[in-house]
Amino acid sequence: MQQEVEAVLFDVDDTLCRYRRSGAELLDASFERTGVEPFITVEEYHDRYPEFVDSSDSMVDLRERCFAAIADEKGYDPATGREIAQIYADERDHGNVEPLPGVDRALSALSEWPLGVVTNGAPSMQRRKLEALGLAESFDVVVHAGYDAPAKPSPEPFEAALSTLDVRPERTVHVGNSLGSDVAGARAAGVGSVWVPDTDEPAEPEPDYTVSSLSDLPSLLGVE
Known part of the structure; x- marks a missing residue:
């Protein structure tokens, strides 16, 4: 990784977890x-x-x-x-979710880092997911875009998370599955983007980095 990263932001849906019922x-x-x-x-x-x-x-x-x-x-x-x-x-049961591969490994490896969530979703709904996953206390800030700030890809929810974490955008990456929301929003905020693809479509806008699963995130960030 070319830039020195000090903090990581995560999307929730189809990045940290997915519903057991589609x-x-x-x-x-x-x-x-x-x-x-x-x-x-x-x-x-x-x-x-x-x-x-x-x-x-x-x-x-x-x-x-x-x-x-x-x-x-x-x-x-x-x-x-x-x-x-x-x-x-x-x-729909918002607690009926399962973690995606590599979530535990990534968050364990990064447990000493400033970590945040920037998610498009209602606070009660997203809190229920994090609680069901056992991740309610894993993040230093959770920004519910569309509620606490405009929805992604607006840069504002990312900026709100950066302000709370007191970190610079150029020293932060955001991890998500959506090119239109996560990658575009991170770019608008000056934050590096790590794409976890759930599609075979061409990457547009192009992310800074791509990982096949969150299992690869620690090595990308130089943490083992």
């Missing part, structure tokens, strides 16, 4: 419970969700507005979209 499974269950022919895919939901991010709303409210809009655009009653979103929320 979003696609939850959507299938939601449509099955209502008896409505499926008209929303999980890819469509993920693509459209950022349009509805508002710090004044809960995750449930955001999803309801998103599903209602998709329903309306496809000729369905928006109330049906809201009902699907409500059942989706009922089906």
